[in-house]
Amino acid sequence: MEKKSEKSKAPDSVQEVDSRIAAVRDLIFGENIQQYNSEFDDIYSKIKALKEQNQKNLSESVTNLENKLADLESLMEHKFQDLNDDLDKRLADLDDEKADRRKLGKALEKIALMLQE
Template structure:
């Protein structure tokens, strides 16, 4: 063990990045490869889940835009129907309402006819 740590100390003094590697090897030993493998698996799984969530968000966004578009179209149709209905009702009221000028003329004519008989 002393020989290994002396060899590691010589490597440490040469390069800063090798110092980190040497320290990792001292602390974790052979298990570092297993840890790295597990971390890679977790990283791939997280990346996969992230992609799935992004796809789901995109699908949901498309569905929402479609629903909003459908609702807008439906509202426009209903508003147009209400406007047409209102216009029809006002036309009916205009036809039913008696014009004061015409009524006055009719009453004058009626009065004149009654007066003549």
């Protein structure tokens, strides 16, 4: 029975020593720890704000790029339509009975040059 009572006293003494150490630590470093905690809180809030700003900038950049790609796609479609219309017009201008190969060749060369631009 004595062993049990000795074991039950040991945790109490350990807790008592821990609380004394905590009290001494708070007396010695209390102000510094509060200052450090305050500085860490400031740093964490700044990191959070920067993260949110970066996320916002990224989403705006993605939206901007998507809009520019849509504009480019529209421009390319318009350009191809113009080229098709030009080719149709030039082909219609050619005489049905006698196709002038030189005119057709020049028209195709012009279209090729426009596609390379």
